[in-house]
Amino acid sequence: MKNECYIVRDLLPSYIDELCSEESARFVEQHIDTCEECSQLLHQMRVEFDTQEQPEISARLEQKKPFQKIAHFFNAQKNFTRFFSISFWVALIITIGFFIHALNVLSNLNDIREEAQVVEQQKQDIMDKAFAILSSKEIVDETALQAVYREYSEQLQHLAVFSTKNIDDVTRLQNGPTTTFPIDYSQAVLVIGENGKISESIVPDIYDIGTIAMANNQWVVQYEYKKSYLKTVENAHQIKHYAPTNWTIFQLPIVFAIITVFILGACLFQKRITKPVESILD
Numbered sequence: 424m425k426n427e428c429y430i431v432r433d434l435l436p437s438y439i440d441e442l443c444s445e446e447s448a449r450f451v452e453q454h455i456d457t458c459e460e461c462s463q464l465l466h467q468m469r470v471e472f473d474t475q476e477q478p479e480i481s482a483r484l485e486q487k488k489p490f491q492k493i494a495h496f497f498n499a500q501k502n503f504t505r506f507f508s509i510s511f512w513v514a515l516i517i518t519i520g521f522f523i524h525a526l527n528v529l530s531n532l533n534d535i536r537e538e539a540q541v542v543e544q545q546k547q548d549i550m551d552k553a554f555a556i557l558s559s560k561e562i563v564d565e566t567a568l569q570a571v572y573r574e575y576s577e578q579l580q581h582l583a584v585f586s587t588k589n590i591d592d593v594t595r596l597q598n599g600p601t602t603t604f605p606i607d608y609s610q611a612v613l614v615i616g617e618n619g620k621i622s623e624s625i626v627p628d629i630y631d632i633g634t635i636a637m638a639n640n641q642w643v644v645q646y647e648y649k650k651s652y653l654k655t656v657e658n659a660h661q662i663k664h665y666a667p668t669n670w671t672i673f674q675l676p677i678v679f680a681i682i683t684v685f686i687l688g689a690c691l692f693q694k695r696i697t698k699p700v701e702s703i704l705d
Contacts, residue, residue, distance in 0.1 A: 427454055431461050435468055507690035514683040521676035528672050536666070539659035546600035549575055549582075550637045553644045557584065563613045565620060572615045578652045581625060583611040585643040596638035602660070603636045604629070606645055632660050 431454045437443040438451045455462045549571065556567040563584050572582045587593050589610045595601065605627030608614055614621040628634065633653050636645040648656050 428458060428461055431455070431458070432464060435461075435465055439465075439469060504690065504693045507686060507693055511683065511686045511690055514679060514686055518676060518679040518683050521679055522673075525672050525676050529669065532662075532666065532672070535658060535662050538655065539662040542656060542659035543663070545575070545578065546635055549579075549635075549646065550600050550644055553582070553584075554637070554639060554642070557642045557644070558639070565613060565615070568613065569615055569619060576617065578648055580628075580647040580649045581608070581614055581616055581621070582646045583608055583614040583644070585611050585645065587638060587641055587643055590638070590643050593638040593643055596636050596643060600635050600637045602632050603634055603645075604631045605634045605647065606636065606643065611645075632657055 431451050434443055434447055434451050438448055441448075443451070455465055552571045552574075553568065556564050556571070568582060568584065572579055583606075585606060590606060596603065608625040608627060614625060628647055628650075630653070633648045633650075633656060634645065635648075636643060638644075
């Protein structure tokens with residue numbers, strides 16, 4: 424055996440592990456190309472190396488499998504947590520938007536309610552002032568009623584007084600100012616308009632929300648609103664009878680707030696589950 428063979432065989436383990444220098448590797452390769460024995464020895468050593476290495480690799484892979492499963496589980500849980508986090512912020516933004524909208528609706532509704540209260544109070548004031556005049560005398564005081572009309576001339580079209588003797592079914596009018604289908608003005612004792620007492624016949628407006636009447640045991644007072652004021656009266660009527668409640672206004676924001684809290688709870692619970700797994704992987 425040549426001296427080169429001894430040298431090469433000493434270098435083979437390092438050559439197989441790729442630990443020798445480039446010059447040594449080139450020397451080994453040149454020798455193997457010309458030496459059949461060293462070439463076979465190299466092949467045998469490589470086979471033995473692979474045989475020894477394979478179980479070790481398999482064992483390491485088997486050891487890694489549980490951790491790989493944990494890693495897959497953790498990644499899935501991490502994606503789930505991210506989904507909950509995004510859902511929480513989206514739900515929170517939507518909830519805030521709905522609350523802002525509800526507050527604006529409530530603010531506008533409160534303004535309209537205040538206007539409606541003014542209209543309702545106005546009805547009562549007109550009737551109180553008219554009946555205060557009528558209760559003091561047996562004869563209708565035209566001048567005093569004209570003063571009442573002038574005080575509310577921007578709102579009123581006509582102000583009329585009827586005797587209860589000429590009117591059927593006045594009971595429903597004795598509970599306070601009531602919207603009603605107009606009583607025929609031809610039966611009135613006195614009708615007052617912009618120019619004072621009205622003698623000619625009047626065609627009433629059949630829009631009953633625009634006519635208000637009230638009665639006591641002796642008199643019935645009826646007035647019609649001007650068409651320019653009917654929109655305000657109609658809004659007041661709608662608010663009084665059909666306005667949404669505060670619960671209706673805030674119902675949707677409250678529902679979304681509950682959903683947001685639920686998502687937040689799910690997100691925190693999910694993070695609590697994944698935290699121990701994260702510690703293991705770290």
